[in-house]
Amino acid sequence: MDSIILPSMDNNKLPLSNLHIQGSISLSNLALASSDFGNFIHRSPQAFIQPASVDELAATIHYAEASSSGLTVAARGNGHSISGQAQACDGLVIDMRSLRGIEVCLGEVSYVEACGGELWIDVLKACLREGYAPPSWPDYLYITVGGTLQNAGVGGQTFKYGPVISNVLQLEVVTGRGEFCTCSPTSNKELFFAMLGGLGQFGIVTKARILLVRAPEKVRWIRMVYDDVGKFTRDQELLINLHVDNAEEGFDYVEGFVVCNTDDPVNGWGQVPFTSAEMQRFDVLASLPPRTTNPFLYCLEVAKHYPSSLHAQSRHSMDEVVEALQRKLGYIPELTFNRDVAYLEFLNRVHAQEQMLRELGMWQAPHPWLCLFVPKSDILALHKVMFLQTNLTNGVGGPMHMYPMLKIKWISHASVVTPEAEVFYLVSLLRFNFPPPRGPKAERLLLENNNILGLLQRANISFKTFDPLAILAPGQSIFARQNSHCLKALSSVT
Template sequence: MDISLLYNKVNAFILLLILSCPYTIIQKPIDFASLNLIQTTNTASTDFGRIKFNAPASVLKPQTPKDIAFLLSFLSISSFPQVSVSARGAGHSIHGQAQALDGIVIEMSSLPRDIKVNKNVKMERGLMISYVDVSGGALWIDVLKESLKFGLAPRSWTDYLYLTIGGTLSNGGISGQTFKYGPQIANVLQLDVVTGKGEMVTCSPTKSSELFYAVLGGLGQFGIITRARILLQDAPEKVRWQRAFYDDFDTFTEDQEILISMPELIDYVEGFVVLNEHSLKSSSVAFPANLNFNPKFVLNGRFKVYYCIEFAIHDNQAEGIKVEKVVEEFAQKLSYMQSHLYSVEISYFDFLNRVSMEEQSLRNRGLWEVPHPWLNLFVPRSGIKKFMDLLMENISPNEFEGPILVYPLLSDKWNTNASVALPQAIESRTDRVMYVVGMLRSINPTVCESDCLNKILRKHRYIALTATGPHIGAKQYLAHHPSPVDWHSHFGSKWIRFAERKARFDPLHILGPGQGIFS
């Protein structure tokens, strides 16, 4: 398709409609011309996954949220053939979720990245809290740097910090702190949102609450987050970071659940599968200590798999917690492989920013700007052993490149009013624990070309279909489904509410075409 021709047609039609539009909300052609609507679509047609490449007709680089509202309000009231719109943050989606084929992509990074920290604000009933007001296009790494100047930090994180606020809040936002504080969407006090109808709304749990909960985990279907108010807490200066190794999966998960049962002492829990020598070395890039661990990955002609738990304790002397004593106490409770508990003290900033070192390592090896056929799932505790059996039957341990994360979360830290789809056992609270499983592969295109990549994608699809069936009861996180019918199944009992929210806040289905949820 000739994108330049399409671009000119789109803008010609828009200008013509503005001139003849009877609605007073569109005042004159110069209003639309003032929007930074450009034809440069190269970055907007790709993402971190590098699997789909859907080019938009135009890209909007808004200077204020009003620019976004103007565009969406015009599209929602015009008789112009439907134009779809996607908001793009850091472009870290995997399957083109932030792309808009022949539509308009809004580059959220062009908004001013305002970050304002408010410390010890008196709320109702004398409650004192701290929070940060931040643009939806700002990065979490910038929020961390600014809040640390005040001795504060958000409570819940993602592993990788070079993602936008609006992007992670539109999905959930999880990491090793989620068992203790809930996902990032559970730590939001207020949002500014532009709906699919172009309405600018400030919402919270008590004000326009339906929109508030709809956009949290809403996959960009109901509105575009232009500003968020995020809860802060006192930040420690240092973190005690521990790693323990296992050769038995049941023991590995049992010890993880021991750790998350004591949130008053433990601040972070994650785990990963050690499939091969490469996964052991790559996972140790950011851990600033020598791991004297030399496992045998082939025993009696069969592959042997190992596991690692990593947990962290904030060195918060003001709270009187003796970190060394806590480490010693848990070392006695855990059943890791003897002599394979490793410990290091690191600054809080470096701990939270640890994945940037792994990023640099991958960049140095030419494995960052390559296809990433990632698969992420929420698996209820009742199905995690069956899932791991399924996984090991469908991957080659000696060939897999990239980490496989496995760590537990608690159901009571999730607000079911939010749009995120959780396993039915979690929604109904019949299972209190669910596991995050993240298969985070990097594909070297010189070794694995298109046929190879498609084979991996088909295998991942099979794993996902089997895991989300009744035998295991999982749900995809950062989901990708091939049709609206599959999305209906994904949301399950939440589908009716999800569809009703869509009809209310984006009735013309303008937003989020890359997700493929609505036809």
């Protein structure tokens, strides 16, 4: 199976002649609306609609609501879902990228108002022009504001500021009834909380108001290597907790990933250094006893913001601050790598990898990613089962994340589902391969994911699949209506 193309049911088709909008209604050019980053589920809609205004978006939903044929509607952001979440089999897909606009408002509380179809990279650039930025970010900036808010928006700042959804002040939404509503934690709050992490089930975000803070001009970006998972997780937890008591200023960004203990440039040590010359530092491993037994190393990735130019701090004092923090940590001293980069370059760091992967054809291949939230109490057991009892010793062709966050930083009452634990980890296998036949078929990788989940269940390890990357749930649909033949076809995949 390279991909699954679900058939259209002609008898469900409507002429759409009663939908009067200035924007475009495409009935034939449906390739984009039938695909996503996951690239293993393809469902063809009846039409791909680019509304010219929020009113036209609402009119499209009214139209679907009034249809008697079970017409479904899906908003499509930038289509970076994994398993068809932004597709609508025989339904209508709305191109949210057609509604654009970003406004930065500085005041007592500074915020940015961005249309749901705006990409984070454009939001960031607009905010940085004023010296501000939202405090919390996903790792990848070429996804839309509206699409991200349906999940959570998790990244290395989540431990400190919560996920992106924790930093939303207000939303403008077109509901499943085609009604336009403004909602916030104090007005229409039921809708507001339902929308955050709501998987697109409660309405379409047309605009989001997001908190801004002063942005640093540059950051110190540091990677440290561990050969012991116990020390690695202990240090990650120590760093994320520094902020809780406010006892001490810690790092501004904390992530971590598992690395194969080989010189492989993609899955092994090559993931860690910032320059190829730094690779030779891994020679030190030959003199460390654990190297012989552990097939994995662990990379703690952190960043520290340089204070804004108003309170300029010398490079020397940044060195002191970082060294004081590093003294608490149990990484292999020879294996620390750092560089200073502009804030924009740091937040947009995945883009350079995207360009490389596109050239190799790997960006376009199927991506059956697996992404889990795991309570802290189960993380070492998960490591043993997931990494040591499976064939992950050769890696997955992309990052294998493992980093903790604090429940207290997550907005309460929102739809998003997280473990019942004060500290829980994001664990993800972001698979990148050549497309078949050079690379493995998606079916084989999905089976591997299912085997891992089966092993975790049998070992009583609790986890929650994080839906943006989930491979088990069939595509979300905005409303309860589903065409039964689409569900039937999908159930054979998952």
